[in-house]
Amino acid sequence: MAEEGLDGASHGDGDRGGPASNVDRPSEAGGPFTHHLFICCNRREPGHRRGCCNPDGSDALRNAFKAQLKQRGLNAQVRANYSGCLDQCEMGPTLVIYPQGIWYGRVTLADVPRIIEETVVNGRVIAELLIFPLPQSSAARGADSI
């Protein structure tokens, strides 16, 4: 059975003659990318009252997204960018996906494959990682949560 995604289109049954996935369609924002992931790589000194998303300075989360997007052949349509502090430090590590406006927190390396598969490819929000309600524009288009 098809799933309805962030764009309101059906996904998953592959027999509707349209794009095979959420990354096969042009960006709703009109740019070259369907998704732009901004991954907080801010680093603060140990013991800082707000903590930080990149305590060892390795940029491991961003590097994992880049590597897996490339491995899956999605790197031309989806960007995984380094970001400074997104001001959600207590929820970190954090990232935001535009133009969909999806904010995820407490993201681990283990979450990277499912964020790519579920959110980027299939257009489904992972409810347990969400730190803000979806923008009205996404919710109105029938965003799915898993």
Ligand code: FES
């Ligand atoms: S350090 Fe990542 S949101 Fe502030």
